[in-house]
Amino acid sequence: EYGIVRPKGYTVSYHATPEMEKHHFGQTHPMKPWRLTLTKSLVTAYGMPFAMDNYVTREATYEELNAFHSSDYLDYLSTAAPEDQPRDIENPDKEVKYNLGGSDCPLFHGLYNYCSMSAGCSLDAARKISSNQSDIAIAWGGGLHHAKRYEASGFCYINDIVLAILQLLRTFPRVLYIDIDVHHGDGVEEAFFSTDRVMTVSFHKYHPETFFPGTGALEDNGPKSENNPGAHHAINVPLQDGITDEQYEALFESIIGTINERYRPSAIALQCGADSLAGDRLGRFNLRVQGHGACVRYCKSLGLPMIVFGGGGYTPRNVARAWAYETSIAIGADTRIPETIPDHAPWREHFIHDTLFPTLEQSMNEPRHNRNSDKRLREIVAHVHEQLRFVSH
Numbered sequence: 001e002y003g004i005v006r007p008k009g010y011t012v013s014y015h016a017t018p019e020m021e022k023h024h025f026g027q028t029h030p031m032k033p034w035r036l037t038l039t040k041s042l043v044t045a046y047g048m049p050f051a052m053d054n055y056v057t058r059e060a061t062y063e064e065l066n067a068f069h070s071s072d073y074l075d076y077l078s079t080a081a082p083e084d085q086p087r088d089i090e091n092p093d094k095e096v097k098y099n100l101g102g103s104d105c106p107l108f109h110g111l112y113n114y115c116s117m118s119a120g121c122s123l124d125a126a127r128k129i130s131s132n133q134s135d136i137a138i139a140w141g142g143g144l145h146h147a148k149r150y151e152a153s154g155f156c157y158i159n160d161i162v163l164a165i166l167q168l169l170r171t172f173p174r175v176l177y178i179d180i181d182v183h184h185g186d187g188v189e190e191a192f193f194s195t196d197r198v199m200t201v202s203f204h205k206y207h208p209e210t211f212f213p214g215t216g217a218l219e220d221n222g223p224k225s226e227n228n229p230g231a232h233h234a235i236n237v238p239l240q241d242g243i244t245d246e247q248y249e250a251l252f253e254s255i256i257g258t259i260n261e262r263y264r265p266s267a268i269a270l271q272c273g274a275d276s277l278a279g280d281r282l283g284r285f286n287l288r289v290q291g292h293g294a295c296v297r298y299c300k301s302l303g304l305p306m307i308v309f310g311g312g313g314y315t316p317r318n319v320a321r322a323w324a325y326e327t328s329i330a331i332g333a334d335t336r337i338p339e340t341i342p343d344h345a346p347w348r349e350h351f352i353h354d355t356l357f358p359t360l361e362q363s364m365n366e367p368r369h370n371r372n373s374d375k376r377l378r379e380i381v382a383h384v385h386e387q388l389r390f391v392s393h
């Protein structure tokens with residue numbers, strides 16, 4: 001209908017299940033699994049499924065989750081019920097077992113099913129890449145980068161990204177992990193802290209006292225000991241409120257381009273958290289859908305096998321726009337799809353403005369003041385280039 005055709009000699013797979021999207025974190029919780037339904041409906045309205053291999057994903061097994069997570073944590077996660085932990089109304093954030101049951105990581109009905117479907121989605125994507133059956137595998141239901149081996153954190157219970165990268169490491173010597181979520185990708189960084197087989201790069205808002213999780217300073221580049229193979233293999237790009245498309249794209253291409261030359265990854269794992277978009281309920285940046293998508297386009301241009309994950313994203317209409325646009329980039333249809341959201345798209349009224357590319361003014365009442373000076377961004381690039389002088393493969 002929109003001239004969407006299968007790219008020749010190139011396979012994109014889309015991994016999702018409508019079952020995952022039925023779960024609820026709670027009325028006021030910012031994480032809305034329903035945004036995945038909205039994304040899929042937009043992808044479908046544009047006719048993109050014709051150009052991809054579409055897979056309904058499954059729940060990951062206990063053994064698969066156990067490849068990263070500890071058994072005692074998984075046992076508790078799989079059995080804990082919402083009513084097990086009467087919440088302390090006075091102290092909603094008070095210490096709880098494995099950080100479960102607080103306001104960020106509530107225990108809700110079907111939690112274990114939700115977590116294992118997210119992991120199943122990312123693991124299926126990783127297997128398609130490992131077996132060379134896909135060139136790009138899309139897992140919008142994954143990207144939960146804060147989860148730790150034995151602890152939930154920041155809306156994340158199971159680290160599907162770590163599980164997927166472990167799968168990639170069975171066939172690829174080196175994996176480059178890139179994280180454009182507005183939050184620091186701390187769980188993935190920590191999991192691969194002591195290895196040079198994974199380089200982690202996170203772009204995020206950094207303000208230790210006021211912005212979650214508070215880690216990811218420019219100088220944090222992995223173990224300090226040169227004897228540790230992980231030294232220099234964690235890259236952090238700390239940013240301030242209001243960064244624009246132009247600044248972000250230049251920064252991204254300079255940093256990722258140099259990393260590609262020095263580290264020479266054999267595969268890419270790209271976390272596309274959409275909370276870095278302008279107008280996000282939790283985010284602070286001024287990125288438009290085009291600027292966010294440019295990161296996906298640049299990574300694709302490197303010609304390496306790639307998994308793209310979801311992640312954060314708390315204004316569902318913008319999450320759906322970004323991830324639908326990025327799906328079109330994966331299949332090479334981004335120049336063919338019309339900017340106007342199709343008339344027949346379900347929930348079309350949810351988008352408020354009928355365009356895929358709202359302006360900053362359409363995204364929020366008042367664009368945020370840009371607190372990133374070009375001078376500071378040049379210092380960041382210089383520091384990263386300096387780190388990469390220690391890296392050669």
Ligand code: TV1
Pocket residue numbers: 028029030093103104143144145146153154155156181183184211212273275282311312313
């Ligand atoms: C329930 C109801 C939970 C309303 C949580 C925003 C809520 C937040 C809520 C919220 C909220 C956070 C912290 C404070 C650490 C806590 C998927 C001492 C309006 C990948 C996770 C952010 C981001 C966690 C996840 C953060 C991701 N911000 N309303 N909670 N405590 N938690 O600051 O990276 O996007 O905000």
Ligand code: CA
Pocket residue numbers: 179180181182183184185202203204
């Ligand atoms: Ca990030």
Ligand code: ZN
Pocket residue numbers: 181182183273275311312313
């Ligand atoms: Zn986030």
